[in-house]
Amino acid sequence: MNPSELTMTLLAYSSVFPRSHHTTSSPNKSFTTPADEADHTTSVPNKSFTTPADEAAINKMIDAAIHNVNLPDYTPANRASLAYSLAARNHPPTEAGYEVLRGVAEGMALVNLTRVPNMKDLSMVLWSLGTLSEGDRRLGEFAAKAVETVGYLVRRGRIEVGGMSNEDLMMVVAGMSYSRVEDMTLLGRLFEEGGRREWKCWERVNLCWAVAHLYLKGEERGEGEFEGFVKDSVKVVKRDLEELHKDQQASANLVWALTVLEMDDEESMEVVKSVFGDMERRWKRGEEMDKEHLHQLYQAWFLSEELEGTVGREFGELLRATWEREKAREKASSRSHLQLSKVLSLMGIKHANEHDEDIDVAIVLDNESGWSRIDSSRGGGENRTYVAVEYDGPDHFTYKGKKSLGHTNLKYRVLKKKGWAVVRVPYFVWDRIPFWASMERQRYLQRLLKTDKAIRFSEGDVSEYKEPAKSVWLNRVSRFD
Structure with missing residues (x-):
C-alpha cells in the first residue's frame, strides 16, 4: 500500500x-x-x-x-x-x-x-x-x-x-x-x-479543564489571565445551563475544574449547584451514572460547605459510597512506594501501605507519644495523629518541573479535610538519593516527618531532628543538589 x-x-x-x-x-x-x-x-x-x-x-x-x-x-x-x-x-x-x-x-x-x-x-x-x-x-x-x-x-x-x-x-x-x-x-x-x-459549551469546558489540570492559578505567578478565562466561561455557561446539562461529562469536568481552582464565587457556585441538581434528577429517573463523574462530584461536595444543603441525603450517600468503593479497591505498590516503606521499617516506624484513602503510606500515632511534631488531628476528642506519606512521582508535576498538577493538589485538600497531615516525598529529591544510601534516606524522612526519636546508625552516628531557624530552610539544599 x-x-x-x-x-x-x-x-x-x-x-x-x-x-x-x-x-x-x-x-x-x-x-x-x-x-x-x-x-x-x-x-x-x-x-x-x-x-x-x-x-x-x-x-x-x-x-x-x-x-x-x-x-x-x-x-x-x-x-x-x-x-x-x-x-x-x-x-x-x-x-x-x-x-x-x-x-x-x-x-x-x-x-x-x-x-x-x-x-x-x-x-x-x-x-x-x-x-x-x-x-x-x-x-x-x-x-x-x-x-x-x-x-x-x-x-x-x-x-x-x-x-x-x-x-x-x-x-x-x-x-x-x-x-x-x-x-x-x-x-x-x-x-x-x-x-x-466564541466557543461551544463543551469546548469552553475542555479549556477550563486544561487550566485546572496544569493548575494555572495565582496572580503572584502571573496566571490571572487563565483564571480570568475560566471566570468568563462561567458567565457564558450560566446563560444557557440547559446546554451544559446535555453533556454529563462536560458538567462533571466543569465542576472538577472549579473545585481544583477553588472558585467559590456566587456565579461559579450557581453553576456547580445546577450541575448537582441536574445529576441528582438524572439519577432519580434511573439514568446510568458514570462512576468517574460521581468521583468528581464527590470531591466538590466533600470540600464545599455550601453544597451540604444542596445535595439530597440519598444522592450524597451514593457519591460517598462510590468514592469509598474506588478507594478500597486492591492496589499494587510501586517500586518507589516499597522503597519508602522499607526505609520507614528501618526507622522502626509502624505503617500501612496503600491505605483505603488511596494513601501510599499511612501512619497513625497517639498524640501523647511525642514521636513527631506534625500537628494533625481529626478532632472530636480523638487523641491520635494521622500522617499520610505520599511519594509524588513525575505524573504529579509538570513535565520536568516542580509545580504540582491540579489533581494532586485536590487529592491533598481532600486528605487534609479528612484529618490527615500530608507529607510529600517528591521524586526529584527522593530518586536522587542513591538506593544504597539508606542512612541518607532515613535522615531525609526524619526531617520531613519531624520525628523526635533519634535514629542510631552506629555508636558514633546518631541522627536527631531539630527544628531549624526559618532562614535556614529558605536557602537549604540537599547534598545531591
Missing part, C-alpha cells in the same frame, strides 16, 4: 474501536478527526466492536500495518494522521509504533522550518503525542518536542495564533495539558486569543 492508502487503513481501524478515556482528570476528547478533513483522508466506516477478541484483532491489524510504514515517503499530513490513528486507540504503541512516533516528533520541527507550517498537522501531532504520553511516560519527550516546535513557530511569527481555528487552538492546549508541558508564553498567547472567541 502507498502512504495514503496505509494511512486511510489505519484511520479506519482506529474508528472501529476508538480510544475511550473517561477519568477524573480528563475532558471529553471529542475533536474533529482527520477523516473530516479532505486533505488528510476520506470518510471512515462507523462500526463498533465490543468483544475483547474483536479489539485484539483490530490491535493486531494496526500493529501489522505500522511495520510497513516508511516515514520518508510520508507527507506531513500523512504523518499527522499516523499519529492520530495511534492516539485514537486505547492501545499502547508497540516498539514499531514507538519508533514511528519518534520519527514524527523529530521530523515535525525540521519540516516546518523549511516550509509553510500547516497548523492542522501540527495540532494533530501535538494532541496525539500528548494523549499517548498519559499512558506511556517515554512519549513525554516527544510531546515536549512538539510543544517546543509550536512555541518556536509562534514566537518567530511563522504561525499566527489569531489564524488558528478553534479546533486547532483547543487541540494544542489539550496536548500541552495531557503531556504536562508548561510553556507559559505559548499558553498565555493561546488563552489571550481564546478569550476573544
Whole structure:
C-alpha cells in the first residue's frame, strides 16, 4: 500500500474501536478527526466492536500495518494522521509504533522550518503525542518536542495564533495539558486569543479543564489571565445551563475544574449547584451514572460547605459510597512506594501501605507519644495523629518541573479535610538519593516527618531532628543538589 492508502487503513481501524478515556482528570476528547478533513483522508466506516477478541484483532491489524510504514515517503499530513490513528486507540504503541512516533516528533520541527507550517498537522501531532504520553511516560519527550516546535513557530511569527481555528487552538492546549508541558508564553498567547472567541459549551469546558489540570492559578505567578478565562466561561455557561446539562461529562469536568481552582464565587457556585441538581434528577429517573463523574462530584461536595444543603441525603450517600468503593479497591505498590516503606521499617516506624484513602503510606500515632511534631488531628476528642506519606512521582508535576498538577493538589485538600497531615516525598529529591544510601534516606524522612526519636546508625552516628531557624530552610539544599 502507498502512504495514503496505509494511512486511510489505519484511520479506519482506529474508528472501529476508538480510544475511550473517561477519568477524573480528563475532558471529553471529542475533536474533529482527520477523516473530516479532505486533505488528510476520506470518510471512515462507523462500526463498533465490543468483544475483547474483536479489539485484539483490530490491535493486531494496526500493529501489522505500522511495520510497513516508511516515514520518508510520508507527507506531513500523512504523518499527522499516523499519529492520530495511534492516539485514537486505547492501545499502547508497540516498539514499531514507538519508533514511528519518534520519527514524527523529530521530523515535525525540521519540516516546518523549511516550509509553510500547516497548523492542522501540527495540532494533530501535538494532541496525539500528548494523549499517548498519559499512558506511556517515554512519549513525554516527544510531546515536549512538539510543544517546543509550536512555541518556536509562534514566537518567530511563522504561525499566527489569531489564524488558528478553534479546533486547532483547543487541540494544542489539550496536548500541552495531557503531556504536562508548561510553556507559559505559548499558553498565555493561546488563552489571550481564546478569550476573544466564541466557543461551544463543551469546548469552553475542555479549556477550563486544561487550566485546572496544569493548575494555572495565582496572580503572584502571573496566571490571572487563565483564571480570568475560566471566570468568563462561567458567565457564558450560566446563560444557557440547559446546554451544559446535555453533556454529563462536560458538567462533571466543569465542576472538577472549579473545585481544583477553588472558585467559590456566587456565579461559579450557581453553576456547580445546577450541575448537582441536574445529576441528582438524572439519577432519580434511573439514568446510568458514570462512576468517574460521581468521583468528581464527590470531591466538590466533600470540600464545599455550601453544597451540604444542596445535595439530597440519598444522592450524597451514593457519591460517598462510590468514592469509598474506588478507594478500597486492591492496589499494587510501586517500586518507589516499597522503597519508602522499607526505609520507614528501618526507622522502626509502624505503617500501612496503600491505605483505603488511596494513601501510599499511612501512619497513625497517639498524640501523647511525642514521636513527631506534625500537628494533625481529626478532632472530636480523638487523641491520635494521622500522617499520610505520599511519594509524588513525575505524573504529579509538570513535565520536568516542580509545580504540582491540579489533581494532586485536590487529592491533598481532600486528605487534609479528612484529618490527615500530608507529607510529600517528591521524586526529584527522593530518586536522587542513591538506593544504597539508606542512612541518607532515613535522615531525609526524619526531617520531613519531624520525628523526635533519634535514629542510631552506629555508636558514633546518631541522627536527631531539630527544628531549624526559618532562614535556614529558605536557602537549604540537599547534598545531591
